[in-house]
Amino acid sequence: MTKRTSTRHPRRSAGSTLHSQHSAIAEPIPTQLLRLPAVLAMTGLKTTKLYALIADDEFPKPVVLARARNGQPRTVAWPAHEVHHWISSKIAERDTQS
Secondary structure, eight states, rough: OOOOOOSSSSOTOOOOOOOOGGGGSSSSSOHHHOOHHHHHHHOOOHHHHHHHHHHTSOOOEEEEEEEEESSOOEEEEEEEHHHHHHHHHHHHHHHHOO
């Protein structure tokens, strides 16, 4: 029997990653986007309150992923790190008031 070798996937060195090829780029790795049900579950807010906080600039604005034919946002999501930051700020606010 002869040993088969695969030529489809080149081998990488031990410390190599997909991002090491672009190490000169200063941009951070893209964050995950969270859809409305995930944001509501993470924050404990209801939809009406969430959008009221957005209108009052007290919660991060969503990113528009798709628009309807009339130009209105159809699909939106929130960057996960912004939602986490908002949650952290609420915890810090609670801890400073104690």
